[in-house]
Amino acid sequence: MKSNSLSGIVSCLSAYDPDALTVAHAQQIIHDYIEPITSSERVAIRSALDRVLAQDVISTIDVPAHDNSAMDGYALRGADLADVATLQLRLVGSVHAGHRFDGQVGSGECVRIMTGAVMPDGCDTVIPQELVDAADALTVSLSTSRVRSGDNRRRRGEDLQRGQAALSKGKVVRPADLGLLASLGLAEVVVQRRLRVAFFSTGDELRSVGEALAPGAVYDSNRYTLYGMLTRLGCEVIDMGVVGDDPAALETALRDAAANADAVITSGGVSVGEADYTKQTMAALGEMLFWKIGMRPGRPMAFGRVGMEGRQAYLFGLPGNPVAVMVSFYFIVRDALLRLSGANYAPLPRLRVRSQSAIRKKPGRTEYQRGIVSRQEDGEWTVRLTGAQGSGILRSMSDANCIIVLEHDQGEVRLNDQVEVVLFDGMV
Structure with missing residues (x-):
């Protein structure tokens, strides 16, 4: 200490x-x-949920590891799109996720490709299957106005590059972070006790x-x-x-x-x-x-x-x-x-909503009123008090879904004034 x-x-x-x-x-x-x-201690990543990272997590791989397709469709060479309104390509193969096409794709050729599959050598563009004009076992026809060179390709390392900090020390691990850790192939992570x-x-x-x-x-x-x-x-x-x-x-x-x-x-x-x-x-x-x-x-x-x-x-x-x-x-x-x-944290986020009632308040102290936020038919969010606000009335906290924060220098709140609220979701 x-x-x-x-x-x-x-x-x-x-x-x-x-x-x-x-x-x-x-x-x-x-x-x-x-x-x-x-x-600190080392734990399995499934045990790391809601724990605080004790050190930076550094990626040891590129994520994704290869250029890959973001869509089901056809992989082609972007250069073939230049100076023509329509294009007919010869279909030379297909590739699914988890596999790669070992052949070469020349000018005027394409490969049937599934989402996540490695981009074939020579290809840098994918046209979604629903945007092609016609396709059979031998050829694919498309309008070049429907796709631009480089479209629908996920680049190697665009999510994370080798040596890059994937997660920072002090971060509270959330569900998305568990997935990110798993995508790096990590079975364990070091967290604060x-x-x-x-x-x-x-x-x-x-x-x-x-x-x-x-x-x-x-x-x-x-x-x-x-x-x-x-x-x-x-x-x-x-x-x-x-x-x-x-x-x-x-x-x-x-x-x-x-x-x-x-x-x-x-x-x-x-x-x-x-x-x-x-x-x-x-x-x-x-x-x-x-x-x-x-x-x-x-x-x-x-x-x-x-x-x-x-x-x-x-x-x-x-x-x-x-x-x-x-x-x-x-x-x-x-x-x-x-x-x-050891957690990195920020003040609880506040929203500004319209008060459905006047609230008595004198400058000189911060007041925390229990409220219920709801959405009106016109889409506007408003807040109303739960009722009596005595500090011994625990039911006022049970009924509430937010706290109305009236700052130190703030005075009376009039009907329909904007007030700041902290929602209980994510807090309690």
């Missing part, structure tokens, strides 16, 4: 105020503090699923949403359950988590009015910052690192309200974990 301190990073940040921190400043501090893991993330919830009022509810108790939902979000992100998860309001239990949980994980996520215990020991215990075990971020939901947050026997883990202390946990994860923790995993 980096030797630079959190205090050193924030000292370089103009107008830093832990009690009034913007989302952008919080994201920047976390980005500057986190250092990616470096451990999976990020290990431990998480637990805090609070005497919390019960795990299956336990009886006493008066005042509630079921813990945060561990389940965190499990889902972390799993979708490709992390190895360590669910440490519920930790009660006890300083010794919290210290033990943090020490165990730091000893076994790269990052630790807690929910609850970081907001004003919570027991002071939570912050004290976190700070005693490492270097921590406690923030009041200008965002809704999700204002209170702790960030830093905690250690155990020489091993340290990054710590994200999230608020306890269910929606606040999810919003904080997606817009602050997600990118931090991607950086920690």
Whole structure:
């Protein structure tokens, strides 16, 4: 991990105020503090899906390996097309994919060819079979206006050339990448080891699923949403359950988590009015910052690192309200974990759509409203709120298919104003 301190990073940040921190400043501090893991492993390419490449993948072959036909049709010499309106060619053979034509193709001759077949020597053009005027076992007639020299030929190495980087270090492997790796003949690839993330919830009022509810108790939902979000992100998860309001239990949980994980996520215990020991215990075990971020939901947050026997883990202390946990994860923790995993990443893409309602908003904080994007009969995309937007209303996240992002300096949204949304597809 980096030797630079959190205090050193924030000292370089103009107008830093832990009690009034913007989302952008919080994201920047976390980005500057986190250092990616470096451990890697070699896996079969089918096991590489959603993993992060630990090194560039260099092509050892040309792809395709030969000039080949992009169409079913007839391979011919492009020079034969010059200065004539119609052309009759003598058919001298045929070739299928996986084979090659060993003969020579002279002027005025052609070869029946299938998609993917190697181009015969002397041929540089393919006319699709549906564009020829007439064809029999001996000749093919065509209009030269229907084809140009070089048409429908895939050139050797046009996809990848030997020695070229096929995939870059830090890329998250997607289905198309598996196919690309296979096209290079690679059975294995080197990837970053999976990020290990431990998480637990805090609070005497919390019960795990299956336990009886006493008066005042509630079921813990945060561990389940965190499990889902972390799993979708490709992390190895360590669910440490519920930790009660006890300083010794919290210290033990943090020490165990730091000893076994790269990052630790807690929910609850970081907001004003919570027991002071939570912050004290976190700070005693490492270097921590406690923030009041200008965002809704999700204002209170702790960030830093905690250690155990020489091993340290990054710590994200999230608020306890269910929606606040999810919003904080997606817009602050997600990118931090991607950086920690060594992945190349970009901010979640946003779309501008028309709001079906007015939304109350004052400048000075970033707000994340739960919405439902739909397409109207005229083809325009619009968004409407899911209903009540309280940070404890988890159903608002379940009903939603997007988050409406209202930026820090933005004010009221009027009916039919354009707003930015982040779609859940691809995010959750």
